[in-house]
Amino acid sequence: MNSQCRVIPGYRLSVSYTLLVMAALIVIPLGAVILKSSSLTWDQFVAVVWTKRTRSAYMVTFGASFAAAVVDTVLGLLVAWVLVRYEFFGKRFFDSLIDLPFALPTAVAGLVYSSLFVENGWYGQYLVPLGVKGAYSRLGIVLVLTFIGLPFVVRSVQPVLESLDADVEEAASSLGASRWQVFWKILLPALRPALVTGFALTFARGIGEYGSIVFISNNKMFDTEIAPMIIVSKLDEFREADAASVAVVLLAASFLMLAVINGLERWSRRHEA
């Protein structure tokens, strides 16, 4: 019998099982992608992943995801705030509605948004004459990603808001702090880790999103083509190594972003009062 005595039995078994699942579902498939792209030389690799077309696609992918994440962080905080701090008729219904983007196939989201914002759509008939093209445009991508990412921020912030003690705020306002000061100096710092988490999740989700953007995109290069579309396009041209190469770039960017956000979280936690 093992000399080490664990409180929870089955340590070796559970570690082995976890590692096996992680290897099979995550490490090996990712490794396969990297292996596929390694059939190209470095020069070929760069020639594939760093062209005008791919640079435009990276800009659209990361730019739209970033914009959507920023909007969602603000909107999500607002929504979470209302859901936690106020009582109103139908509150529980709206609360469960927030989970809709999670449950919906994102392609449906893209289809619905494009139908709404197209020239003869419910919104589009008023917005397009004003020059606001919500369908088949970069704006459309941001709109759809905002929709899809909203639950991430709301569900990250809600539990933190709920668990905040009212006495700190009460003490502050009894000492003469204005409502704005209470929000800015007490609530926001407490919510910052949750907001950063929500932002990160929305951003990551946006980068990987495909189905919804296919429907809202105008499918034109240098316009609304996102990086995952280039991968599919390369596959359509029967060029799998090229497709894998672009995938590797996206992978690397995602890892980098995760590292940065983790670092940010650690930094913000260290600077907490």
Next chain:
Amino acid sequence: MAGSTVELLNVSYDPTRELWKELNAAFIPAYKAEKGVDVTIKPSHAASGAQARAIMDGQQADVATLSLFPDTDALREAGLIKEGWADHFPNRSLPYTSTVVFVVRAGNPKGIKDWADLVKDGVEIVTPNPKTSGNGRMSFLGAWGSVVINGGSEADAQEFVRKFYKNAPVLDTGARGSTTTFAQKGQGDVHITMENEAYLEQKESPGKFEIIYPSISFFHEPHVAIVDKVVDKKGTREVAEAYLKFLYTPEGQEIIAKNYFRPTDPAVREKHKADFPEIKTFDITAVAKDWKEAQTRFFGDGGLFEVISQPVE
């Protein structure tokens, strides 16, 4: 063998759903009566280029009835179809042909008569993406050819197609997607599509659209082929051969003509002369050495289509 069911998978291009539904409904009872074998046919419809890739990735298609020669030829290069496949069936494996025409809204408010009208300011073109769609590639080649065949230089043609795609607000993946965008979503002023799709569009919404025949257009040759590797593995060669041969019978050709595809049987073609107006057409050799060169030069990585899609600095 009599009484057992044979299942065929027919992988076709985007706008052929109605055609094959009718052809299948006619072939299955006819074959049962002749050979006593029950046949079920599974259809598959999507953009031609995407379908070719799916077959190469392992989709077990018994027959490939794709839109353009290079899509079917890619299957030969992948070892799925034997050499010389194009001569296996009559008329270079073409039971039907088509061409590229324009569909405009009733009354033709933007006054579109020919290719040159498409690049005018304020005209919105709906057509698929050449990277994935056969229809898309033919629209490009039609636009390109309309310039070079009439004596324009390659530089003129390049500028023309640049303006052409600038006037396209959205490029769907396949032909049927463009039809939906134009006819149902109400986008665009002119829909560049295949003749068979144009008539279908008109039939679905009578009185809403008009078909305009340009002065010159691309000759659409959608070859049909048996996927040798699959039929030999599944043992369905005999049925697949009979299936595609059925397209050349008078019954098959009638169904083809009824669905607005141009039949290649001279007698049937003569009978339906009124349905298919004369139009001057050109094929790939008029604008490139062959399909392989056209694919690389126009539609490949860094090709002309990508170059003209870039925003002007």
